[in-house]
Amino acid sequence: MPEMPEVEVTRIGLADRLRGARVCSAHVGKPLRWPLGIAPAALHGLTIGELARRGKYLWMPLAAGTRHGGLLWHLGMSGSLALHEREAPPRGRHDHFELVSTAGTLRLTDPRRFGAVLWSDALDADPARRLLVGLGAEPFDVTFTAVALHAACRRRRTTIKAALLAGDIVVGAGNIYACEALFRAGIDPRARCNRLSLPRCARLLAALRAVLSEAVTLGGSTLRDYRNAHGGAGSFQASAQVYGRAGQPCGVCATPLRRVVQAQRSSFFCPRCQLR
DNA sequence: CGGGACGCCTGTGAGC
DNA sequence: TGCTCACAGGCGTCCC
Numbered sequence: 633m634p635e636m637p638e639v640e641v642t643r644i645g646l647a648d649r650l651r652g653a654r655v656c657s658a659h660v661g662k663p664l665r666w667p668l669g670i671a672p673a674a675l676h677g678l679t680i681g682e683l684a685r686r687g688k689y690l691w692m693p694l695a696a697g698t699r700h701g702g703l704l705w706h707l708g709m710s711g712s713l714a715l716h717e718r719e720a721p722p723r724g725r726h727d728h729f730e731l732v733s734t735a736g737t738l739r740l741t742d743p744r745r746f747g748a749v750l751w752s753d754a755l756d757a758d759p760a761r762r763l764l765v766g767l768g769a770e771p772f773d774v775t776f777t778a779v780a781l782h783a784a785c786r787r788r789r790t791t792i793k794a795a796l797l798a799g800d801i802v803v804g805a806g807n808i809y810a811c812e813a814l815f816r817a818g819i820d821p822r823a824r825c826n827r828l829s830l831p832r833c834a835r836l837l838a839a840l841r842a843v844l845s846e847a848v849t850l851g852g853s854t855l856r857d858y859r860n861a862h863g864g865a866g867s868f869q870a871s872a873q874v875y876g877r878a879g880q881p882c883g884v885c886a887t888p889l890r891r892v893v894q895a896q897r898s899s900f901f902c903p904r905c906q907l908r
Numbered sequence: 909c910g911g912g913a914c915g916c917c918t919g920t921g922a923g924c
Numbered sequence: 925t926g927c928t929c930a931c932a933g934g935c936g937t938c939c940c
Binding site: 634635638665688706707708709710711744746747763797798799806807808809852853854855856857858897898 | 931932933934935936
Binding site: 662665708709710726742743744745746788789790794798856857895896 | 910911912913914918920
């Protein structure tokens with residue numbers, strides 16, 4: 633999926649255009665990860681508020697008079713959102729949810745259907761609460777320091793790569809950005825969390841933030857499916873230094889990059905630059 | 909309890 | 925050309 637940068641790029645591309653728009657109708661296509669949890673017709677007449685992001689989820693507040701709640705969106709592994717402000721093209725076979733509003737037609741395209749759109753009465757009410765409660769810190773939260781990362785790592789025996797993907801210490805990095813951040817920090821993805829020193833945690837946090845902000849600037853990564861809210865592709869994948877580059881020489885030391893499987897996911901790394 | 913494997917789905921590219 | 929297999933950006937749930 634779309635990792636945090638792709639979700640953030642999507643949020644940035646939609647927030648101003650959707651704020652204040654009124655929902656005219658909603659259409660559901662093939663089933664996504666979970667049912668919508670509300671009759672689509674019940675969304676009619678609600679006004680869209682400020683789009684927010686938590687981890688890789690998007691929260692769209694919806695209200696009318698005393699009625700309020702919102703839609704929690706997740707792009708899964710292959711989802712993208714596009715807002716058609718004029719006439720929307722005919723629905724494609726992978727367009728599985730649509731919100732027609734006074735600002736245009738918002739469409740979720742998701743070939744693999746691991747994505748989700750679900751109604752919640754509030755962000756801190758179920759089902760949204762249940763999905764968000766276990767999430768780790770936002771990577772750019774200033775209260776999330778190297779000391780905090782170090783403290784969290786000391787309580788974990790798993791590998792640092794698995795912990796980054798689990799998202800219960802810090803959210804936002806999926807497979808691409810976890811690999812890239814670990815490369816930049818000089819940390820082997822197989823390194824044990826509880827063996828990481830405070831300085832190495834500090835390097836990792838800085839690297840993670842650098843990778844994520846660079847990716848947002850570049851519009852995210854488009855390997856295949858991801859598109860921003862205007863239908864455009866991201867370009868970070870071209871500046872990835874290890875992801876998908878097994879066998880190619882490391883850009884720093886020319887040692888062939890390696891691929892190993894951890895937690896059923898590929899990890900790419902330089903065996904010389906990244907230490908356990 | 910932490911940690912790892914599974915499965916949800918469809919598409920693509922490699923190899924035969 | 926057509927088949928089969930491995931693999932793909934995530935993550936909730938189950939089992940040990």
